[in-house]
Amino acid sequence: MERRSTPILGDEAGVAAVEFALVLPILCLVLLGILDGWSYVTSSLSMRAGVKTAANLVMSGSAIDAVTQAVAISSWENRPEDGQVTLSRTYMCGTTVV
Known part of the structure; x- marks a missing residue:
């Protein structure tokens, strides 16, 4: 007669769900950081284009x-x-401000 026992600590059902629940907040923070950084970069490039034109x-x-x-x-x-x-405007003659 074979006896099968499934101890509570040996059961691996739901491990992936728990790992995902632990990693998801970190992934969300990284995504929000990337979006915020991209917004800053595009704003900066847009401003620089106007200044370059001037x-x-x-x-x-x-x-x-x-x-x-x-x-x-x-x-x-x-x-x-x-x-x-x-x-x-700053006007210079060599190193002297005129």
């Missing part, structure tokens, strides 16, 4: 700061409502 305008000889600032703001895609562009 810098190219200045390098091509634009002397009207209000126009250059307006171009920078209009080139900034998905600009937040409180997003601002400040333009300042």
Whole structure:
């Protein structure tokens, strides 16, 4: 006569579900971190594109700061409502500020 016993600690039913329940919160935090980081990167790239457009305008000889600032703001895609562009010029002759 063969006796089969299934001890409580030897039963492996549901182990995968428990492991998944332990790992799922970590995976969710990683996913949210990636999404937040991606949002920051795309916002930064969008802002830099607007600033680069304004810098190219200045390098091509634009002397009207209000126009250059307006171009920078209009080139900034998905600009937040409180997003601002400040333009300042420094003229130098060699290492001397003029």
